[in-house]
Amino acid sequence: MAQAGLHVIFDSASSNPPRVAELDIVAVHGLNFKNSDDHARKTWTMGDKLWLKDFLPSALARPARVMLFEYNSSPAIGATAIKLAGHANNLLQWLKLKRKALVAATLDGTYKSIVEATRLLVFFATPHQGGNYASLGDIVAKIVRTGMSKPRNDLLDALKESSDQALQRFEQARHLPERCLVVSFYEGDSYGKMGLIVDKKSATLNLPGTREKQIAMHADHSTICKFDSLDNPACELVLGTIADEVDRALTMGRSVSSALAPFPVSSYPLSSMAPVKTFVQRPSLRDNIRNQLMKPLEADRQGEAKKVGVWGMGGAGKSQLALSYLQRYRTKYDATFWIQADQTASIDRDFLAIYRLLAETAPSLSDPNPEDVKREVLGWFARASGKYLVIFDGADSLHQTDKDFVDLSQYCPGSPNTHVIITSRSSIAKSMSTFEGVSVEELEESQSVELFLACAEIQPAREGVLAETKLIVHELGYLALAVSMAGKYVSQTPRLSSNLSAYLDEFRNRRRDLLSETPDKLVARYHHSVMTVWETSYAAVSEHLPEAGRLLTLLCFIHYDDIFLELFALDIDLASTAVAPWMSVLGCQMGADLHQLEKWFRVLENYSLCQRKMMQSSYSIHRLVHAWGYDRLRSGGDEVERFWYAASQLLDDYIKTIRDRHDGPVTKLRVVPHLTDNIHSFKNVSRVNDWNEIDWLEAVERFGIFFTEIGRWNDAAVSQKEVIEKRQRILGDEHPSTIIAMNNLASTLGDQGKLDEAASMMREVLEKRQRILGDEHPDTISAMNNLASTLSDQGKLDEAASMMKEVLEKMQRILGDEHPSTIIAMNNLASTLGDQGKLDEAASMMREVLEKRQRILGDEHPDTISAMNNLASTLGDQGKLDEAASMMKEVLEKMQRILGDEHPSTIIAMNNLASTLGDQGKLDEAASMMREVLEKRQRILGAEHPSTITAMNNLAATLGDQGTLDEAASMKREVLEKRQRILGDEHPSTIIAMNNLASTLGDQGKLDEAASMMKEVLEKRQRILGDEHPSTISAMNNLASTLSDQGKLNEAIRPPDVSTAKKQRFLKRVTGKLQKVRNSFRFSPN
Template sequence: MLEKGLHVLFDSSRDSPDHDIPEIDIVAVHGLNFMNKPDHAQDTWKAGNSLWLTDFLPGKLEKPARIMLFSYNSSPAISASALKLDDHAKNLLQCLELERQKASERHLIFICHSLGGLVVKEALIEANQNSRYRPILEATRLLVFFATPHRGGNYANIGDVVAKIVKFGSGNRRSNKLLDELKRNSDSATKRFAQSRHIYERCLIVNFYETIPYRGLGIIVDQDSATLGLPGSCEEQVPVDADHSSICKFDSIDTANCKLVLGTIVKQIGLALDIKPGNKHWTVLRPASPIFTGRQDIIQKIKSALTSYRPNTQKRFVITGMGGMGKSEVCLRVADELRERFWGVFWVDVSSDSTAKAGFSAIATMLESKGTGIDDTRLALSNIDPKHPWILILDNADNPDIDYQQYFPSGTRGAVIITSRNPKCSTYATVGSEDLNGLNKEHCISLLRQRIKSTSSLPEFDSGDAARVVDILGSHTLAILQAGAYIAHKYCSLKEYPDIFKEKGERLLNFDLPQDQSRYRNAYATLEASAEALCNMQSEQAQDSLCLLQVLSALHYENMPLDVFQAAWNGAQEVRDEAEAEDEDGDDRVNYLKYLTDEHVSQLPDFLEPHSRTWDTYRMSKAIDLLESLALIRKSHIYKCDTVSMHPLVHSWINLRQTQAEREEYLDRGLCIFALSRYYQPDWRPYRDRIENGQLQEAIDLFEYVVQIRKTTLEETHPNRLTSQHELARAYFENGQIQEAIGLLEQVVEIERTTLDETNPSRILLQELLAEARQNYAEMTDPQPASTSSTAAEQFEPEKRRKARYKLSSAKRLFTGKHPSMSSISLIRWAKRVAMASHKNELETVDEGAED
């Protein structure tokens, strides 16, 4: 006789010839013990001496498994068994929790007979409501029911029928709550059915139903009761040539019923384990790291908090901690593990206003919202049917001067996760917060080992040497990954790394690290080692990698589309073709290409081979591969587009180590790449699209609104006010409102006449634009072209004028289509200052928090 509880019948690690570690757990749960047999838990599945769960099933499974029996007192003839279903269900959950402590994520399959199916459904309902047992629910992949009365039995008085059976078996008429579960339309059974339907969305169902009467009593649980009527392939309904008792008993593997049951179960296990995540909307742009280590307790805490029942509160969880500690990776892992449970999982990088706008715009597009602004998207999320749960992840909420509540959808629906380096962000939490510190030493060593082994065949890994590396890195996750990549490239051994690190740390003393960056000195030292390794390599690939790293430093660190480089190469070919056409016919065309020159092309990186007539990705691809192998960047594939990203700390480190001249040089290169990428125009700025699509009046309305606001808030000489007036003039010009354009340009030119030197590039180019507008107006009204003074232009040397033109035209291009990969700084202001700086020979300091 088996005692109550869970019993392991078969374990592949113990009982199979190969001793494979189990990949699935199978739990068999019996039904009513009418006859009060002591071995009912086993006898339910036995015919003669054959217990098919151990004798036949293991040999048919494609994956190693552990098979268990759950035994509970289900005899309605014994007063001690007068327990409710939920008591049996809780006992099952407690036993599973203990048995699966070291394998809580292992796939789980339940095989149930009759009332055992109701016990399992009750257990899954409890697991859904109790975070302690939720891992059991999340691991469940297949439910197999044999004659389970999902909607009561065939007879309205089935309880009385069972009572007769009990009387026949034991002479006891004692009633029991368990009997009521078999009555059709009983309140408890109907309620459980309604409660448990949503559980079936996460797994597959097999319902075997009886077709032979039981001992003259007829069909105990008919097809209608034994099936759920789920849509599509979610449920498999299988008739078996057996009665209510023999439906799950087989004395030979060769019987027709055994072949049918085993074949169906094995097939459905294969399908169940291949189920893809069931959510509809997913905007998480990169996968979790394959060598993610530790943090399981924190991940479980977040999952429990976000799935808890809080109908009157929007669930917000905040993760704080130093950069490079793995906050985003924890979020990625949580998103992956909760994906099946949420209709929508949305990710927004809120490190800058532009990236936030881009992220919310992507969500709006996915939701088919009429508006694509942040407020439009927040409103759309707030009004999503509560049957469709969603998570919004706000990553990199680091700026202490920003109130991130502006990004929260209103109301109580949904869940929000926030990551921040600022500990004060924890005040936004409603269901919990976590300050992420370093991994424990065991996990740090494991992470270092995995990083080294992932790209290297180095055989030696001394745990003592690894512990010393971990100690000097202060258990900083990003620093460990960088060190592992460096060692994997065989630049040094594990034992030698501490000396390398010390040397690079001393070099950092020459950097003027801001106070808020000094705590990242360990991470920066590991990055310095990788940079020096690249510098010491003489190969073309290494030099291209350094150049690409510098170019990326002028851009935003997240998801830079690689297509833009090919678009820039295309632009370079257009410039060349236009120049050749101009040489042939002397046509000085008034179009976009007029503002692009060979100076732009000369700024493109060598790895793009801009002077070649054939586009070849080889050099750029090799450079990307080398940087990725050193963990300096990561490559992703998003919406059919390849992108590259880098950790924010890597981005900060590059900018910190650059000289002023290098910053200017690679800013210029970045500007030129975007200026030349004229064909690459996703909806970076809504009003740019409106102009391209001919919706000029709507664009003009927007520009006029901006100009009016800035007139009341900014001085007339403020660069932002002048820029918005300039863009409004351009919209007027393209809409044929030439007089309005001229009037506005004259105002701007007059202001710059009093504030800028007459040889200043910005002033000269505006004068040229005004002259162009006047010429167009004159051609419309007077056959004689309008004249304009060219004194300033004539006084400015041709070479400087040419350089000023390419810098300011780059700014113009960026302002009308600012790419989300550019940094959060207002690039139009920055680029105009670059143009002025080329005349002043200095770059003015730009306030990173400035508004556009």
């Protein structure tokens, strides 16, 4: 490579006769793909002719000096060679050295003088911006491939980064001094199969007026700036154009004068300075704008105007934020200018008004057109001293495909003494920012409350107002425009002003109407309703990329938050060659890939209709946009059904995927909000065809099964009730699918602790299956198993055990000993035998269950772990505490890892381990774990669930063992009261609770109350269990001890002699601490 720097290749002072050069011409080459020597010269040479030296000087009317700028631009030696800012600085430094008139100038003065002295720029197929169908980075990469067949990835990445820097300078280049003209030559011929490398759109600056000539060349990218003869038509065109434009530029430079002098002016419009009555400050965002506008520029960007893009969804408060900045810092500027930028016509209108304002102190143009006005106003900013603020408000159409596209770069002042703020619904405003820009999202809760109360004209001191207002602004998603409109509506509706709680019901019923109201301009300074704003954005998205618009509609049938890309399962083969329904509804009949999906999301993000959540690698939609997207479709006939079905299949496919991958609990829980929202929207899907609806119900039914698998019983019940209601209406009560749905709901009701309701429904299921299918059918036997398990939970142990033995016998005979259903039956019978106190028989059967499940299912299967839990509990009942505790710790670790900390089975395992630790005398550790169990059950299951009450019972027992008798007694009274109310006085768990409370009362010295309660416990156990039952014997022993403590020795009849070991063996049955996991049968059609 030749030596870097500025090399003179022609100087009229050395010609014959010598003439002092009046023009300096500098030629700058492009990328040196092949790392060839003297690339600066070869760029302009064809054959042996360097036209810049051999042809150009004689075509000019003035003496000139021609120079080549040589710099390292070789991608062949690595991406580090591509440093745009560094090369630009080097060029300026060389110009400083070569131009003798400027030798004594300072660095900043040099740069400024060079800019002012530049009169003509000539570009040959130079990519200034993206073309019609490609980004600037894509175009540059295409150029590289013309010289390098297989460029390295690091090179292309670096080129793209440099191209992004070039885009930042493109806007600055559009604001060169008005005396500087531009010629843009662009390709007219294709470069082989690659076509046009840099098309017209990319190769031109589109400067206003006559400042730029755009000329097509009969040449491709490789020959556009090389000529071997003066007779070459292309050479004639280039030389003639340059000569003419040089003359025009120099003539214009002498004659240019502005109609506008840099005199002091007022702000425009004056109304922008007026305060807003209901304005709510957002100081952190406002100060962020200020910090960016005051931030120093890097050395290579000196002389630019600083710009801050402020973007966010419609109604988020962007205009109010800009107004807040203007009013807070207006004293820092000599004048401020507020320009409505929603259309080019509105900008031209405001520019004309500003022009007239500026022209009050100077002669004006006689008949100004928009281009003249624009030139004069921008020229005024370039010459004026002082500090100015220009706000382009509502610049929403920034994408080139927008119907009302506004090329804001033509209007932004480029002067360093001007600050520019751009508010937009388009995130393209971010790329227009000098630094990072400001994203405007929802108001904070306190700000929303303040805004609502100000607009509603209500004082917060009134009782209940603050709490009701918080509910309202939460429903509105803290969206500034929606909050202000709601407040104004309340202020104008007397019945609501005195009863705020009624507003939410009215909003939910009339949401579409209320959001369509046009806001009071005095409240919001806004011309559009919330609905209009979003409809406009949606129309722009659909016009730009229809698939993105339909994607937004699809997303309205899942949850608005945490929309993660894995949900779309694009990398999973579901053994189907058919295009997924969600792809079809988006119009992708050939399918879609991850890159397309990301592209659609980018478009939605550009229009602020969705937001990216960087920390979660997902997207979110504002809750009101989400609701609006659904509302706008409700009048669309079968469109609602199509989109709902597509969303349900999307979720159904994802559930199959995570099941097949055996994903952990976090992954499973992440999809729950999307499932619940989809089910909720299903309730509102109007019926087009009953049989379509039956097909769709299968997905909802599978959602219910999934909910039960992960312990989300309340969610499961919601989906299962929906399935039952629709199947009963369409198929009838006796249809097998209806009975399946009834069975599944009954099992879930049992999980929820609604035992009476569950048992009643299970009896109905059993009766129907016996009548329709017969006693020996596997589905009938499964129904009998489920009913037996519920009877056991109700404390009806003898009836449950009898039924379970029948179930086990039938399953062994019909299905065989190794069938999963047979093993479930054995597990359930073993648990009930343990509840009956038949511990040896129960333990033996549980070991058999565990062995079979380990062999058939593996050690990590949830059913295997449940079997281990049940055996450990029985070992604890037998007093084998060390073995039980060791096994329980293993169970807990596996359940936490596989099912998650919040799963009901995990909490059962924690409960059992805590109880066993207590029995081992590790009371502090046990109490801590029991408190955690109680907190989780109260939060997940509710205070009235039997498992929650069991947890409270266990903690109370441990507190009593620790000697905290008052707290223990209080908690045990609460347990007894709840069990009496929920289970009844005769339930075994109720009697256990009474026994436990009586023992603690005795420990407190309240012997009379304790003795009375113990007599009641003994009477009930004798009547229900019989005199010989270990629990009856234990009750008799407890009463005798208390009577003895009272001094009533004659009354204290001792029970029959029972060994200490036997008493210890049944201790757990008396206190009711340990829990086993029974298995129900749930069914799905598929």
